[in-house]
Amino acid sequence: MPRNTGPGASHHAAGAASTLHDVAELAGTSIATVSRALNQPEKLRRETLERVREAMRELQFRPNLIGRQLRGERTCLVGVVLPDMLNPVFGECLQGIEESAAQGAYRVLLTTTGYDSAREEQVIETLLSQRVDGLILTVARAQEHPLLARLAAAAVPYQLVYNHCESHPCVSVDNRAAARELVTELVLLGHRRIGMLSGSRAASDRATQRHQGYCDAMRAAGLAARAPLEIDFHQRRLPTDMLAALRDPRRRPTALFCGNDFLALLVMRELREAGMRVPEDISVVGFDGLSFGELLSPPLATVCQPHRQLGSTAWSHLQHVLEGGAPRSSVLAHRLRIDGTVAPPSFRPRPE
Structure with missing residues (x-):
C-alpha cells in the first residue's frame, strides 16, 4: 500500500495537478520507477507496479501523453x-x-x-x-x-x-462561400424572407461559418438577415414555438436555409406532419450533400461536399x-444541388 506522506499528499489529491515526483513520494519509489510503470510496466514486480498505480489513482495523476x-x-x-x-x-x-x-x-x-x-x-x-x-x-x-x-x-x-x-x-x-452561394440562389429565385436553422454554433465552427455566409448573401442583396433558429445537433423534434413560427404565414420565411442536411430532413418531416408542403408552402435547402437526399420526394436542394x-x-x-x-x-471544391425542395416564392401547386 502507498505510505501516507501527510498534508502534501492530500493537497495534491484535491488540488493542483500531480507530478511524477508526487507519485514517487506517495508510492515510496523512485521517479525512475514511476516512469517505468508508465512506459515499461512489464519490467516491474507486480507489487511495485500496483503500489505506483494506486498512488496515481489517489493523486488523480494524468501522465503527459503528448510528451510520451x-x-x-x-x-x-x-x-x-x-x-x-x-x-x-x-x-x-x-x-x-x-x-x-x-x-x-x-x-x-x-x-x-x-x-x-x-x-x-x-x-x-x-x-x-x-x-x-x-x-x-x-x-x-x-x-x-x-x-x-x-x-x-x-x-x-x-x-x-x-x-x-x-x-x-x-x-x-469553404463553408462560408458555399453558404453564400446557396442563399444567393434563393435570392435569385425571388425569395426575400429567407431564414436559417442552425445547429449549435458553440459546438461547431462550421455552423458559425455557414451562418456568416448566409449573412453575406443577405447583405449583398440588401436584405435583413434574420437571427438564426438554433437547436442542438442531437434534437429530433423542432421546439413547439419554432414550429409554430414556421406554420404562421405572417411570420414564416418563404425559404429556410438549414445548416446541414439532417436539419433539413427534420424540418421537412415536421412541416409535413403539420400539414404543410415543401416547396409549395416553403422552400427548404440543406448543406452536406447526403446521397440519399436525391432519393427523397422531392429531392433535397443542398451544398454537396466530397x-x-x-x-x-x-x-x-x-x-x-x-x-x-x-x-x-x-x-x-463544393457544388450546389438545386433540386425539388426549392421553388420561387410565388409557386403554387397544380390542382389535384
Whole structure:
C-alpha cells in the first residue's frame, strides 16, 4: 500500500495537478520507477507496479501523453476523432481515411465526441495512450482550441478535417462561400424572407461559418438577415414555438436555409406532419450533400461536399507529415444541388 506522506499528499489529491515526483513520494519509489510503470510496466514486480498505480489513482495523476508520444516507436496506428457516426457524412469521410491509410499499412482507431467539446481532450488523450502515430480530427472550434496548440508545440502530427481555419492544417470546403452561394440562389429565385436553422454554433465552427455566409448573401442583396433558429445537433423534434413560427404565414420565411442536411430532413418531416408542403408552402435547402437526399420526394436542394475525398486528402496530408514533410492545408471544391425542395416564392401547386 502507498505510505501516507501527510498534508502534501492530500493537497495534491484535491488540488493542483500531480507530478511524477508526487507519485514517487506517495508510492515510496523512485521517479525512475514511476516512469517505468508508465512506459515499461512489464519490467516491474507486480507489487511495485500496483503500489505506483494506486498512488496515481489517489493523486488523480494524468501522465503527459503528448510528451510520451514523441519518445515512442512507430505503431502504424492513426487516431481519428469525429463528432459522431450517426451522420452519414462522417461515415463517408472515415471510409476515405481508412481506404487510404490501409494502402500504407496503417490501421485506424476511431473515437467520437458527440459534439461535446469537453470530451475532445479526453478522447485525444485516450488515442495518444494507444500510441497512435498521428491524429485526424474534427473539433468544435479549431481557431481557439487549446489542445491543438499543445499538439503543435509538441510536434505531434495532426490534421483537421471539416474544420476551416488558417492557424492549423485543415482539409475542408469553404463553408462560408458555399453558404453564400446557396442563399444567393434563393435570392435569385425571388425569395426575400429567407431564414436559417442552425445547429449549435458553440459546438461547431462550421455552423458559425455557414451562418456568416448566409449573412453575406443577405447583405449583398440588401436584405435583413434574420437571427438564426438554433437547436442542438442531437434534437429530433423542432421546439413547439419554432414550429409554430414556421406554420404562421405572417411570420414564416418563404425559404429556410438549414445548416446541414439532417436539419433539413427534420424540418421537412415536421412541416409535413403539420400539414404543410415543401416547396409549395416553403422552400427548404440543406448543406452536406447526403446521397440519399436525391432519393427523397422531392429531392433535397443542398451544398454537396466530397466527404470521401476530404477523408483521403486528410490522410495524405498527415502521411506527408509522418514522413518528415511540413503540415499542409487544402480547400476542396463544393457544388450546389438545386433540386425539388426549392421553388420561387410565388409557386403554387397544380390542382389535384
